[in-house]
Amino acid sequence: MKRYGLYVSSCVLAIMLILAAAVSAQNRMPAAGLGGKTLSPVKIRSIDGIGQRELIKTPEYNTSISRGKTSAGNWAQIAVTFETTPEWINELVFQYYVLCYNKGTERDPGRKEYTLFKGAVSHRDVARGKSRMSAMYLRPNTVARHGNVIAVAVEVLYNGEVVDLKSEEKDAKIPKDWWKSPDLTVKDGYLLNRQETPFAFINTDDFEAVK
Secondary structure, eight states: OHHHHHHHHHHHHHHHHHHHHHHHHHHHSOEEOGGGOEEOSEEEEEEEOOSGGGOEEOOOOOOSSOOOSSOOOEEEEEEEEEEEEEEEEEEEEEEEEEEEEEOOOSSOGGGOEEEEEEEEEEEEEEEEEEEEEEEEEEOHHHHHHHOEEEEEEEEEEETTEEEEEEEEESSTTSOTTGGGOTTSEEEESOOEEGGGSGGGGSSGGGSOOBO
């Protein structure tokens, strides 16, 4: 009887381990679609923030301290609207590529140049929805020096794998896969997530939490 009891217990434990592994695998893999095709758990719907008209002013807070002497600057806000199918996703990583163009001035036409800004932000506890939002920012002085945003590309990483990619360009002449060009000057550390900007407390619930 003891041996039989141990055998039954071992079988139950084995079944529990198999079920746990299956659930874990299901959480890691995209859902199966029609015809055996896989459906991405995340899909980028739109990217906003390209062009001078998309610049936004530094938010102002009412405090007991008098307002400073400098007027509000113009930030570049690159906002991504996306949808997710799993009920919950532990973590998503958004890799941003932002291309700016400095067209120079009449006094200094030689300043014409393209600059590629690269940065990533991680979001945790992302709920299922069709209007989830992620965003990154460039400071006013960065925009003033390097020019307006003319193109954006965003990769979404889920469990370490790229599950979606979308790019938007203001100019149709910009080549395909421009963010991979070896001729572009790449700058890291300039793109800021919402927690690193004055926008952290503005419409907080509209954007995903930053890890």
